[in-house]
Amino acid sequence: MCFVSLRKVRVAGAHVQGCGCSEGGVPAIPHSALCPQWPYCRKRCFYCSFNKYVVPAVDEAAMGACLVREARTLLRLSQVQSVTSVFFGGGTPSLASPRTIAAVLEGVAGAVHLPAGTEITLEANPSSSDTQHLADFKAAGVNRLSIGVQSLNDAELRLLGREHTAAEARNTVEVARRLFPGRTSLDLIFGLPGQSQEAWTRGLEEALRLSDDHISLYQLTLERGTLLAAQVWGGALPTPAQDLLADMYQAARAVLVAAGFRHYEVSNFARKGEGSCCREARVQTLEPDAWMQEVQSRGHGTRRRVVLSPLEQLEEVLVLGLRTDEGITHARWQHVSPHLSLEAVFGAPGEAKALQQQGWLVLDSNGLRCTWEGLAVLDSLLPDLLCQLQRCWAPPATPVHHTAGTVAAGP
Ligand code: SF4
Numbered sequence: 001m002c003f004v005s006l007r008k009v010r011v012a013g014a015h016v017q018g019c020g021c022s023e024g025g026v027p028a029i030p031h032s033a034l035c036p037q038w039p040y041c042r043k044r045c046f047y048c049s050f051n052k053y054v055v056p057a058v059d060e061a062a063m064g065a066c067l068v069r070e071a072r073t074l075l076r077l078s079q080v081q082s083v084t085s086v087f088f089g090g091g092t093p094s095l096a097s098p099r100t101i102a103a104v105l106e107g108v109a110g111a112v113h114l115p116a117g118t119e120i121t122l123e124a125n126p127s128s129s130d131t132q133h134l135a136d137f138k139a140a141g142v143n144r145l146s147i148g149v150q151s152l153n154d155a156e157l158r159l160l161g162r163e164h165t166a167a168e169a170r171n172t173v174e175v176a177r178r179l180f181p182g183r184t185s186l187d188l189i190f191g192l193p194g195q196s197q198e199a200w201t202r203g204l205e206e207a208l209r210l211s212d213d214h215i216s217l218y219q220l221t222l223e224r225g226t227l228l229a230a231q232v233w234g235g236a237l238p239t240p241a242q243d244l245l246a247d248m249y250q251a252a253r254a255v256l257v258a259a260g261f262r263h264y265e266v267s268n269f270a271r272k273g274e275g276s277c278c279r280e281a282r283v284q285t286l287e288p289d290a291w292m293q294e295v296q297s298r299g300h301g302t303r304r305r306v307v308l309s310p311l312e313q314l315e316e317v318l319v320l321g322l323r324t325d326e327g328i329t330h331a332r333w334q335h336v337s338p339h340l341s342l343e344a345v346f347g348a349p350g351e352a353k354a355l356q357q358q359g360w361l362v363l364d365s366n367g368l369r370c371t372w373e374g375l376a377v378l379d380s381l382l383p384d385l386l387c388q389l390q391r392c393w394a395p396p397a398t399p400v401h402h403t404a405g406t407v408a409a410g411p
Contacts, residue, residue: 327369
């Protein structure tokens with residue numbers, strides 16, 4: 001369940017992320033997010049290491065039935081009373097039929113309270129998102145789209161092995177904005193081999209003109225086993241320079257903030273507030289056929305539940321909280337750590353104090369958060385902060401058990 005992954009999570013089936021607390025070792029999650037995964041794609045993008053499968057045919061009826069059954073099982077096991085957000089991820093969930101998406105939503109609504117206005121997001125690939133298909137998703141209950149644009153440059157899209165062209169991506173965003181006004185997000189990738197700062201900024205500005213109120217930026221990560229990594233490591237393509245990557249990220253932040261976006265999370269920018277928290281998720285079986293067999297035989301494809309210690313829960317709060325521009329409030333910290341305040345841990349002489357003096361971190365009456373500069377280098381700050389937390393930590397006399405777990409990232 002979630003250690004909370006710092007990257008996009010791709011697993012087969014559904015997983016539940018919840019907010020709430022449990023006492024006496026019994027997990028109770030009044031409000032939760034549900035993330036059904038459609039793990040199939042039409043082709044493999046050259047950079048992708050997510051858990052996805054390219055198969056000649058998908059047994060959509062069986063897959064849909066398993067998604068419904070597992071969602072209901074996990075909601076029951078986690079004692080979820082209300083689902084406040086549903087996120088259909090993948091793979092490529094826009095390859096699923098709107099009927100299947102509707103069936104999953106009906107299955108969830110039949111098991112728990114699904115309030116009117118619940119945010120229901122679907123990740124859409126421009127290659128499988130014509131106007132009628134998107135309209136049918138809307139009719140099925142989807143009210144927000146996250147579109148994998150990645151780039152608006154055809155040469156870059158070919159380098160990434162994307163199936164769609166820039167024109168198709170533009171058209172998908174325009175259609176999506178008409179159908180889902182104020183609720184269309186764009187994913188973009190930067191740091192491609194050979195990409196210049198100017199090309200990235202130009203592309204971002206074009207994406208900005210096209211965009212709605214939400215943009216997600218991801219730095220390209222070269223993952224072992226992908227074609228793109230093999231091309232770079234084999235010398236066929238240039239390695240993106242670290243300094244250039246840092247400059248690209250900083251330039252993007254400046255462009256987006258100047259355009260009125262709030263940088264509310266390391267990878268995410270919005271013109272209106274968004275946020276999240278995570279207290280429970282489960283490690284699900286990755287491979288779809290095995291996952292379906294498990295769901296059919298026992299209702300869910302959970303392979304592992306991890307009970308986090310109180311210290312591990314605090315580490316989770318620290319790692320997730322510092323990714324957001326609001327950081328960790330005193331109230332949020334105290335909720336998980338009533339006996340050890342933020343000041344007691346990070347106000348004491350040590351690594352955190354040094355990071356505050358160097359301008360990366362702020363600890364004040366609002367809580368602990370990164371500065372603008374610190375947010376850009378968060379990954380390099382966290383090891384020091386985690387060390388300091390571990391040193392300061394003393395278990396409470398009577399531990400309170402919360403159930404949480406880790407999510408499985410793609411292979
Ligand atoms: S990047 Fe997305 S569309 Fe491409 S292979 Fe990976 S999951 Fe599929």
